[in-house]
Amino acid sequence: MQKLYVQSTLVFLFALHAIDAWADDHRSTPIEPDPMGLVETLPAEYPEHWLLVMDAAFFHMLSGKVIVLDADADTLGKQYKGSMNASFIASLAQSTTKPEFYIAETFYSRGVRGDRTDVVTIYDKSTLDVLGEVLLPGGKRASAMPQRYALTLIDDDKLLLVYNFTPAQSITVVSTETRSVVAEVAIPGCVLAYPTGDRGFTSMCSDGGLLSTQLNEDGTLDSQERVASFFDTDEDPVFERPAIIDGIAYFPTFDGQVRPIDLNSNTARIMPEWSLVPEEEAEANWRPGGIAFTAKDDAGQLYVIMHPDGGEGTQNNGGTDVWVFDVENQTRVHKFPLKEWGLSIEVTRGENPLLVVTNGNFELEIYNSQTGELIRTLGGFGQETPFLVRGAQ
Amino acid sequence: MQKLYVQSTLVFLFALHAIDAWADDHRSTPIEPDPMGLVETLPAEYPEHWLLVMDAAFFHMLSGKVIVLDADADTLGKQYKGSMNASFIASLAQSTTKPEFYIAETFYSRGVRGDRTDVVTIYDKSTLDVLGEVLLPGGKRASAMPQRYALTLIDDDKLLLVYNFTPAQSITVVSTETRSVVAEVAIPGCVLAYPTGDRGFTSMCSDGGLLSTQLNEDGTLDSQERVASFFDTDEDPVFERPAIIDGIAYFPTFDGQVRPIDLNSNTARIMPEWSLVPEEEAEANWRPGGIAFTAKDDAGQLYVIMHPDGGEGTQNNGGTDVWVFDVENQTRVHKFPLKEWGLSIEVTRGENPLLVVTNGNFELEIYNSQTGELIRTLGGFGQETPFLVRGAQ
Amino acid sequence: MSWFDKFTEKSLRRVAQSSSRRGFLRGIGAVLVGSAASAPLLPVARADNHSASAPKEEGDPTQCEYWRYCATDGFLCTCCGGTYNSCPPGTEMSPITWIGTCQNPTDGRNYIISYNDCCGKGPCGACLCIRDEGDRPIYRSDKTNDYNWCLGTQSAVYHCSVARVVGLAVE
């Protein structure tokens, strides 16, 4: 309890000498002094059950962060592995070919005002140090609710795609090799970048169609191909938030269908839709919804947050259940009720995946993804609004 | 509920025409279109019961703010008058000779990292627009829990004093006339700036003494005078957080005395101490404490947050009561129990002052300062940790 | 603004204390005064007093249920130092906006409402109001509230949202 500089401490320590001397010979050897300046590091490849929690800090947007948690650990001390700051509703991408994270973020020279600077900040996975940054020109980075495909790695993670909205729409192409901007590709009327084909991406368009773009090796535009409208964006909208399994993106629709789109070739290919809701439960009007409400596991199962009594206006609400689907057989294999209302989900990689749910209290519920059993709830880690969670890759 | 651009709206509006036409002649004239771009303004002189709430946002320090509230209003809509951002545990000063606020704050070029910039941001009281800023050189601004006298106006508000701690201690002198830094005055071993004499300030020193500084008209150093140690900073510490009434600063001590210091002359003058605790209550060991736990009203009464069962370690806790003192007669005139635990207080200006208490839930309790009656509690205004409240001057 | 449609119990408590835990989000939708697009509106009962001095609109603009907010999403400027049609001091109204059509229960008419964001100060944090009817994914930029609409302003930092009448839906 005494807070002293060493000098003054030594004065009164002298007074204690008699007492301590009395006991000294009875004791074990004392604790060695701790070194100065120790800083922890993490493994360059994260364990399967580690999470990257994207806390947008909606009430304090300049103070967003990405928190690295171990979902297997029992106590906060063991759960919390580190953090990275992430300013103004940032986006995150993780490389699997380099030990790097990429955070697309925005700064103003005076906090909320002044000169704007958009950057991709490059973090080392092991040290969580900033390795460098790529300046994004034009102040174009989309400012929106977090989306998994607002920042996309393609071409063995050599190219990073940043979605822009000003409201003109484009993709800024960043080379992770040279850490520089190499191109900007216009995607008029379309949004986001789902990895597609050899070295490309697909965007979803306002007419209910798609736009598939292929890039050259240097990241410049090679070709673009439009896929004609296949749904009515007013009356029968498809969510722009798919889970991608073996190159097939499963896009839920507002009314409870799923629309698979094959992204394995250079141009997206529409596949037949099927229903998420078994016929015998149709009457309860179950619908998908939430923030990041779709996920997949490495065995190829699709996870969707569902809510009953759905209708116009309920599409972003979240839900009471997570349903799990076999996409091959187009059947539901599990129906897991959630402890609290669920807003976003993620499933970790590997053979024993965990289902992670951001609940309405902005805590993370960790479930066994095969049994639906609640294992633990992660909270109290300094989070405000963790809208989006990514499993460590 | 339909969110449409005007063009598409017009299409379906046509379909509704028949229905509306039916009703048209029975109706009053329709609402006129609202103008575009309206922005509210405030009076250049704020009413007596307006507050400046300094929310340091301790969990999101880059996102601090100062919120202007009307403590007289019944509803949040009428209470909330506006806000100013205030980055990284900022300090606030309000001029009474110019319609301006001054916020001393700190920015980094990349939020939490990069190049540091300290500034005094100048706000217009009426528009809450930024009028300009003064760059503070050296990255020296003290980063500490909010203090009323870390930013002090003197000389009819022509000079603004910014307290620095690196840990070397100094005062940066800013001219509010030229909006520029005019001097830096070393105050070795001393802290803060209590307005003193003609054009000066007094600082409290580590030896239990004081340092009184007078400036020239241009803000440069004129003279400094040390006042010899008058208390033991280890055993009998004086709080550095006084309420100043008629130029006399009333400094509570840890053990429940008050030490008045006359700041009316150019050198501070120590006055005899007296006890905050009536003899018959001494046994309960009442002590002052909290964050900004002293205040005064324009009638010259002193307000202090008190807690019973005080002792080493309780000095920053806050308390259960606010006690009100007649400083002339050195007697307690009121003993107000608080609804919730109190951390900080302020009393508004004028003849019908309100007592404002920041409670442990980080809400503001508004009391009648003469009866102790709780009038209302202000909350839900986007605050995180409003450590300090200033009455509008 | 408007990208906090996605909601959550914790934050919603600030808006609607009384909702039941599950399904509270649906409850918010239920206060809407019906959708002009999905079903034709019947004229509502008119006030007895038709004089020019009769109130043209009623309700509390600091509440999420207020008629003009039928498509709003974000912090209500009425709780942040602004009004339903003006920005708080020191903020800038975004010229780019999304449009809703809301029925005024006082005169039964449908009005086109422009939900301009006020920008340049950090999030107000008071009176979060979320209504998602008619919202579409971000590929429909004309109909989505997932974007921050502080576009074309000096700063893109979102503070709060207003609800301006820009015209009568039918003349």
Added chain:
Amino acid sequence: MSWFDKFTEKSLRRVAQSSSRRGFLRGIGAVLVGSAASAPLLPVARADNHSASAPKEEGDPTQCEYWRYCATDGFLCTCCGGTYNSCPPGTEMSPITWIGTCQNPTDGRNYIISYNDCCGKGPCGACLCIRDEGDRPIYRSDKTNDYNWCLGTQSAVYHCSVARVVGLAVE
């Protein structure tokens, strides 16, 4: 760091869920293992096993009650990706620090503890721990926890605090 000694129910809930509403702050003080300066310490009962392999310290370093934290104030780095003596990844340990003297209940000795702040990332926000004994106002910069002690680091932004043993109080 250390300037959040000033505490408050709301935040304290994160640390100590069980405190009664009033006086909870005093409760925190009560967990301290006595003050060496205000009253001489008696040696505590020693463990039976005096061998070199005997534990030299006990307790949970993620809890505010842990013996090394007798003068800490701020977020415990043990809850932020660090340990009681090391900073979380990507932060920088401040070379300027304040010093406390805490008694290790395992060996009964008094150790000098250095409370270095870890800096350069925003506030961790987890495991806030506040102990104010021995704290003095900021004119005693050697004994105050009201300053942010991220001084002499690349960034002055505070993240969390460690508690390093720097020596035995008496040899």
